[in-house]
Amino acid sequence: MNPAGPRKVAARIGALTGLGLVLAACSSGGGGDPAAYPEDDIEVIVPFSAGGPTDTVTRMVAEPMSEDLGVQLVVQNADGAGGTVGAGQAATADPDGYTVLMHHIGMSTAPALYEDLAYDPVADFKPVGLVTEVPMTIIARSDFEPETFEEFVTYVQDNADTVTMAHAGEGSASNLCGLLLTDALGVEVTAVPYDGTSPAMTELVGGQVDFMCDQTTNTTGQITGGKVKAYAVTTPERIEALPDLPTTAEGGQPGIEVSVWHGLYVPAETPDEIVTKLTDSLQVALADQTVIDQMADLGTAPVSEDQATPEAHAALLEEQIATWGEIIGAGQGG
Numbered sequence: 001m002n003p004a005g006p007r008k009v010a011a012r013i014g015a016l017t018g019l020g021l022v023l024a025a026c027s028s029g030g031g032g033d034p035a036a037y038p039e040d041d042i043e044v045i046v047p048f049s050a051g052g053p054t055d056t057v058t059r060m061v062a063e064p065m066s067e068d069l070g071v072q073l074v075v076q077n078a079d080g081a082g083g084t085v086g087a088g089q090a091a092t093a094d095p096d097g098y099t100v101l102m103h104h105i106g107m108s109t110a111p112a113l114y115e116d117l118a119y120d121p122v123a124d125f126k127p128v129g130l131v132t133e134v135p136m137t138i139i140a141r142s143d144f145e146p147e148t149f150e151e152f153v154t155y156v157q158d159n160a161d162t163v164t165m166a167h168a169g170e171g172s173a174s175n176l177c178g179l180l181l182t183d184a185l186g187v188e189v190t191a192v193p194y195d196g197t198s199p200a201m202t203e204l205v206g207g208q209v210d211f212m213c214d215q216t217t218n219t220t221g222q223i224t225g226g227k228v229k230a231y232a233v234t235t236p237e238r239i240e241a242l243p244d245l246p247t248t249a250e251g252g253q254p255g256i257e258v259s260v261w262h263g264l265y266v267p268a269e270t271p272d273e274i275v276t277k278l279t280d281s282l283q284v285a286l287a288d289q290t291v292i293d294q295m296a297d298l299g300t301a302p303v304s305e306d307q308a309t310p311e312a313h314a315a316l317l318e319e320q321i322a323t324w325g326e327i328i329g330a331g332q333g334g
């Protein structure tokens with residue numbers, strides 16, 4: 001990600017303070033002997049709505065992991081407050097391996113954004129492994145006037161007081177990318193928050209909101225199906241799944257570069273033996289040709305085996321918390 005953009009963005013996202021989070025304690029079945037794990041279904045908390053990008057990635061890996069572990073990984077969507085509600089539920093779950101969390105970059109932005117965050121992403125969780133890194137796309141309702149990314153930039157700049165931008169809550173990927181975009185354009189627009197980009201996409205397709213920045217795992221099908229207008233992809237190079245879509249840099253906005261990493265977590269007190277079993281199973285899932293193909297169709301790919309480990313995941317999480325903390329802290333400081 002280009003460092004110049006986020007620093008300015010920080011001033012706009014840094015004001016989010018004092019948000020009280022209501023966390024529901026979440027108990028899970030199973031328990032018992034780590035050596036015998038797993039003996040029961042495993043709940044996978046997705047902290048955004050069903051049908052969105054986090055949910056899609058989760059379901060892709062849940063199937064081969066279920067097969068590998070011999071029990072069902074059952075997805076539970078616990079959406080709200082930019083992913084912090086679901087993450088909070090996972091933090092207080094029994095540390096028995098029967099509740100896991102799939103989260104993305106938002107795990108690293110939340111500590112700086114939410115003053116009353118009820119969990120610590122490092123102290124309250126053990127990372128299981130990274131999963132994937134997903135490009136984002138800038139899209140709009142199909143009848144939005146601009147045809148090209150350059151026209152989009154001019155249009156948004158000229159009509160900033162009327163255009164609306166959807167996102168999935170403060171600290172979500174769509175929120176961060178949207179702010180990078182509007183910051184690069186030097187405008188503020190009306191942001192419309194949803195509990196995930198799945199409901200946001202429904203409203204975008206329905207024409208109730210103007211544009212959004214969202215992951216290719218949620219946008220590729222809508223773009224190729226002609227349901228939304230696509231302007232640019234936020235990666236340095238074009239992507240194979242959407243070869244005709246120019247990069248933001250090609251459209252004259254190299255500062256808008258962002259992709260969204262995802263990882264799997266368990267509560268901090270979960271025995272290492274259980275974490276190892278989950279990591280091994282995650283690696284099996286990420287090597288599965290069906291998963292590789294499904295991800296490729298949606299513009300992404302599994303991380304390499306050495307990234308799908310607790311060590312690599314912990315290192316990235318800590319680095320990203322520091323990075324975003326600095327960026328957002330700089331924004332709060334003025």
Ligand code: MLT
Nearest residue numbers: 052054172173174196197
């Ligand atoms: C985001 O913007 O962070 C994601 O799109 C959330 C989601 O999975 O809906």
